[in-house]
Amino acid sequence: MTAATVSPPPTPSPTTTAGLRTAEPRRSRIPATASQYLLWGLGVVVIVGPIVPVVWASLWSTPLYEAGGSLTLANYGDLFSDPDWWTAVRNSVTFAVLTTTASVVLGTAMAVLFTRTDLPWRRVFGAAALLPVAVPGLPLILGWAAMYAPSGYATRWLDDTTPLPIFWDLYSVPGMAMLATGIAAPVVAMLVRGSLASQDSALEMAARTAGARPLRVLVTVTVPLLRPALLGSGMIVFALSLEVLGLPLILGSSRNVEFISTYLYDRWLNEVPPQQGLVSAGAVVLLAVVTLLLVVRNRLTGDAARFETVGGKATTTSPIALGAARWPLFGVTCAYLVVVLVLPLVGLLLTAFTTTLTPFVDWWTVLSTTHFETVLDDPVFSRSIRNSLLVAVIGAALATLAIAALSVVAHRSRFRFRGSLQYVMLYPRAMPGLVTGMAFFWAFVVLDPSGTARATLWAVGLAFAVRSLALGYSAFHPALAALGEDLDRAARTAGADWWTAMRTIVLRLLRPAMAVSFVLLFVAMLNDYDPAVFLVTPGTETMGLTMLKLWVGGSAGPVAALGVIQVVVTFAVLGAGRLAFGVKPRV
Amino acid sequence: MTTTRALRLLAGTLVLTAAACGVGSEPADDDAASSTTAAGDTGAGEAIDIEAVAEAARDEEKLVVYGNPNADQWAPVLEAFGEEYPWIEVETFDLGGAEAFQRYLSEEATGSATADVIVNTDGGGWRDMVERGQVVDYVDPELEALPDIAVAAPGVFTMSVDPQVAVFNTAALPLDEQPTTLAELAEQAEELDGRIGTVEVENGQAGLATYGYVDARGEEAWEVLEQLGPHTGVESSGGALLGKLTSGEYVASFMASGVMRTLIETTETGDVLNYRYFPDATVMASRGIAVTAGAAAPNAAKLLVNFVLSEAGQTVMCDGGFTPYRDGVECPHTLATMQEEVGEENAIVIGYPEELATEGEAFRARWNEAFGR
Numbered sequence: 001m002t003a004a005t006v007s008p009p010p011t012p013s014p015t016t017t018a019g020l021r022t023a024e025p026r027r028s029r030i031p032a033t034a035s036q037y038l039l040w041g042l043g044v045v046v047i048v049g050p051i052v053p054v055v056w057a058s059l060w061s062t063p064l065y066e067a068g069g070s071l072t073l074a075n076y077g078d079l080f081s082d083p084d085w086w087t088a089v090r091n092s093v094t095f096a097v098l099t100t101t102a103s104v105v106l107g108t109a110m111a112v113l114f115t116r117t118d119l120p121w122r123r124v125f126g127a128a129a130l131l132p133v134a135v136p137g138l139p140l141i142l143g144w145a146a147m148y149a150p151s152g153y154a155t156r157w158l159d160d161t162t163p164l165p166i167f168w169d170l171y172s173v174p175g176m177a178m179l180a181t182g183i184a185a186p187v188v189a190m191l192v193r194g195s196l197a198s199q200d201s202a203l204e205m206a207a208r209t210a211g212a213r214p215l216r217v218l219v220t221v222t223v224p225l226l227r228p229a230l231l232g233s234g235m236i237v238f239a240l241s242l243e244v245l246g247l248p249l250i251l252g253s254s255r256n257v258e259f260i261s262t263y264l265y266d267r268w269l270n271e272v273p274p275q276q277g278l279v280s281a282g283a284v285v286l287l288a289v290v291t292l293l294l295v296v297r298n299r300l301t302g303d304a305a306r307f308e309t310v311g312g313k314a315t316t317t318s319p320i321a322l323g324a325a326r327w328p329l330f331g332v333t334c335a336y337l338v339v340v341l342v343l344p345l346v347g348l349l350l351t352a353f354t355t356t357l358t359p360f361v362d363w364w365t366v367l368s369t370t371h372f373e374t375v376l377d378d379p380v381f382s383r384s385i386r387n388s389l390l391v392a393v394i395g396a397a398l399a400t401l402a403i404a405a406l407s408v409v410a411h412r413s414r415f416r417f418r419g420s421l422q423y424v425m426l427y428p429r430a431m432p433g434l435v436t437g438m439a440f441f442w443a444f445v446v447l448d449p450s451g452t453a454r455a456t457l458w459a460v461g462l463a464f465a466v467r468s469l470a471l472g473y474s475a476f477h478p479a480l481a482a483l484g485e486d487l488d489r490a491a492r493t494a495g496a497d498w499w500t501a502m503r504t505i506v507l508r509l510l511r512p513a514m515a516v517s518f519v520l521l522f523v524a525m526l527n528d529y530d531p532a533v534f535l536v537t538p539g540t541e542t543m544g545l546t547m548l549k550l551w552v553g554g555s556a557g558p559v560a561a562l563g564v565i566q567v568v569v570t571f572a573v574l575g576a577g578r579l580a581f582g583v584k585p586r587v
Numbered sequence: 588m589t590t591t592r593a594l595r596l597l598a599g600t601l602v603l604t605a606a607a608c609g610v611g612s613e614p615a616d617d618d619a620a621s622s623t624t625a626a627g628d629t630g631a632g633e634a635i636d637i638e639a640v641a642e643a644a645r646d647e648e649k650l651v652v653y654g655n656p657n658a659d660q661w662a663p664v665l666e667a668f669g670e671e672y673p674w675i676e677v678e679t680f681d682l683g684g685a686e687a688f689q690r691y692l693s694e695e696a697t698g699s700a701t702a703d704v705i706v707n708t709d710g711g712g713w714r715d716m717v718e719r720g721q722v723v724d725y726v727d728p729e730l731e732a733l734p735d736i737a738v739a740a741p742g743v744f745t746m747s748v749d750p751q752v753a754v755f756n757t758a759a760l761p762l763d764e765q766p767t768t769l770a771e772l773a774e775q776a777e778e779l780d781g782r783i784g785t786v787e788v789e790n791g792q793a794g795l796a797t798y799g800y801v802d803a804r805g806e807e808a809w810e811v812l813e814q815l816g817p818h819t820g821v822e823s824s825g826g827a828l829l830g831k832l833t834s835g836e837y838v839a840s841f842m843a844s845g846v847m848r849t850l851i852e853t854t855e856t857g858d859v860l861n862y863r864y865f866p867d868a869t870v871m872a873s874r875g876i877a878v879t880a881g882a883a884a885p886n887a888a889k890l891l892v893n894f895v896l897s898e899a900g901q902t903v904m905c906d907g908g909f910t911p912y913r914d915g916v917e918c919p920h921t922l923a924t925m926q927e928e929v930g931e932e933n934a935i936v937i938g939y940p941e942e943l944a945t946e947g948e949a950f951r952a953r954w955n956e957a958f959g960r
Binding site for chain 1: 659700
């Protein structure tokens with residue numbers, strides 16, 4: 001590959017003139033194709049390859065690191081005959097259905113309110129409502145728990161000072177779904193907003209002229225046009241809800257509420273000997289279901305042409321007048337933001353900066369930085385911060401380069417299998433984090449029985465990078481598509497070989513898009529934790545996993561301190577990215 | 588498209604073939620086998636020479652400990668250990684119960700870096716480790732000065748005997764309203780419905796202590812537990828229980844780790860919480876410490892074990908909230924003070940009896956049924 005990239009243009013051959021005419025000089029085809037094959041092969045093996053060992057482990061009678069064993073279906077038999085598995089499936093599905101329904105309703109309402117109405121401060125709200133997507137998951141859950149758990153601050157305050165009944169229980173499946181909705185609704189809002197922006201408001205105005213009231217316009221024109229966006233975002237939220245780990249592990253344990261993820265987690269980590277075959281079988285089932293969901297989603301939303309609005313160039317959208325409902329809705333929006341964002345962040349800060357957070361002691365009397373000292377003094381905690389930063393910086397940089405290289409092969413070359421590459425890059429999105437981690441665990445066990453590779457941070461970094469690949473690609477691809485191919489054709493006709501054209505023209509022009517991809521990957525990899533659950537070895541712990549473990553052990557203080565660090569770094573990087581490259585949070 | 592699919596399949600097969608080369612190879616447990624043969628039966632063999640071990644430890648990399656004490660508990664112990672052996676770098680991981688054993692076994696089997704020393708209170712798990720030959724059995728010179736309970740299982744030494752205590756939220760349940768025995772708490776259970784907490788028996792320490800309780804008190808104990816069960820919330824760890832007691836979600840608890848005593852006595856937590864011993868259910872669970880067969884730093888590991896058994900070690904462990912059992916150790920909470928407090932016959936010390944392996948499962952099943960899990 002390097003040879004093709006750095007070597008000077010090859011000496012002219014008899015075909016040069018033909019090459020100039022067809023804009024595809026044959027002389028450079030051979031080295032470029034070879035490197036494209038290499039990239040394609042590497043991409044497929046690293047990204048999709050690890051699924052092979054996890055499937056194999058699920059079909060093998062002994063763990064792959066033990067000698068012997070034979071092909072068997074017993075793991076699947078054990079799984080499907082275990083009543084606990086089915087309870088876990090039922091809980092997970094109930095949770096996912098509740099979260100999806102609530103997020104789609106709430107997310108659509110937010111998107112419409114903030115883009116199509118004359119709600120006061122709608123721009124500010126629009127930006128603020130998306131913030132829960134950017135806040136790392138674990139700290140946000142901790143903040144919610146500090147406020148809304150049965151003895152949380154907010155719960156206590158409501159119970160003691162108002163006659164309002166406490167209608168929620170954060171430890172139950174609906175309670176956890178409520179929390180998840182707070183995080184997932186902005187995801188829906190984001191996707192729906194994109195779709196709303198491309199709609200022509202002339203249709204709405206036509207309905208208004210025909211005498212329809214604003215609400216009727218909303219229900220009969222605006223929302224039906226959103227169907228693909230709703231379906232698509234609903235499927236994504238559903239798939240994400242199925243794989244959620246931190247939430248049930250921390251909040252569900254005292255009620256003995258098990259989800260698919262915690263079922264797998266417990267059977268692997270908390271049993272001697274671990275039921276790794278059974279867990280691998282469960283992981284394969286989960287992977288199959290999530291993959292199927294995303295395939296169905298692609299099929300359903302694929303026919304998007306039906307939902308194009310037909311008209312000339314979209315004119316300036318005119319907002320729907322809310323009339324008397326304007327200020328009440330403003331109040332409701334404020335209250336919503338306080339509940340899902342402000343209070344949880346306050347809860348996180350309070351937990352981090354007090355020695356013991358309890359309603360029985362005034363918090364300002366126990367303010368301290370003890371938890372931060374604990375975190376910085378303890379070698380394991382401070383190392384996990386360092387590891388996370390390393391993984392985020394180096395991993396995001398390398399992943400961005402990989403995405404750029406694979407993308408130009410996928411979209412700018414004549415490479416035979418280029419079409420498959422975009423699926424390869426998008427597929428990790430369908431892989432639950434736990435499954436990604438397990439897949440890499442088995443891949444390392446099989447390919448490197450000495451265990452040396454798995455004991456390095458590269459192992460964790462690789463799993464994190466693969467998991468975040470789709471995110472980076474989906475941010476990078478639109479910019480690549482928007483860059484006219486004439487530019488690289490011009491370079492090719494001027495004599496550059498394919499790689500030179502890509503390197504000097506396409507990738508150079510796409511530097512801002514690469515920066516955006518880097519920022520998004522940095523944040524995702526800094527905060528990711530579930531792929532590390534099965535991969536971690538002493539010395540390769542990352543911040544998210546350390547927090548998860550600590551919290552399961554019950555130490556909320558240091559977890560909150562780590563969480564505050566995580567939130568601060570995340571926002572600093574996102575903020576800088578936004579100022580410099582216009583980065584927006586994505587899912 | 589079909590060619591793409593065919594090629595993907597081909598790539599998959601390639602991975603499989605490459606992978607297959609690795610599967611037949613034996614895991615690296617040759618060193619494990621050789622190191623387990625150190626001494627046959629504890630007590631019969633000769634004690635190791637600590638000075639020679641200390642010299643050998645100079646060539647070793649850092650010492651990795653998987654233990655159920657958290658970083659705060661370890662701090663005073665490791666500081667003193669570091670003064671004694673400044674050339675040993677120790678790293679502790681807060682891993683308890685089955686997870687510590689599972690992590691060790693997986694890592695040992697896959698050849699990855701792993702623990703040199705495990706500290707755990709899960710008796711059944713320890714029995715299993717011994718049976719798998721994953722514990723190095725040898726004689727420590729300090730054993731001479733220690734009571735019989737110092738050896739909990741072959742190669743597994745008792746580091747401390749930590750009592751289970753009852754912790755209350757004083758602000759929500761004033762001292763004069765608190766029950767003084769577990770049986771009394773069981774009688775109040777209906778009234779305190781949902782506000783009593785405990786730790787699950789899958790947790791090493793609570794599980795062993797509860798086993799010791801029903802082992803000593805028989806059916807009477809089961810009656811009390813069955814009365815408590817329907818009204819009690821169950822947490823997976825002592826830390827989670829502590830958090831919910833502090834926030835007032837629970838007002839009373841039982842089978843809470845004795846480590847909470849130090850927290851209550853020395854920090855602001857004491858403004859909200861208090862603890863007491865239930866004389867009818869004070870079980871002192873042996874916290875085991877052992878050198879693993881897969882240890883990369885076996886000598887440093889033996890030094891740590893030796894240190895926690897020594898008088899200096901037992902004394903400094905007091906500051907970390909452990910309960911030392913060595914005679915003559917100055918500490919507000921020792922085995923001797925416990926025997927004084929609840930009566931010698933009531934301070935039940937439980938090690939790792941072999942029956943744990945056979946009866947453990949039935950015991951856990953009955954407990955889980957009583958607590959509706």
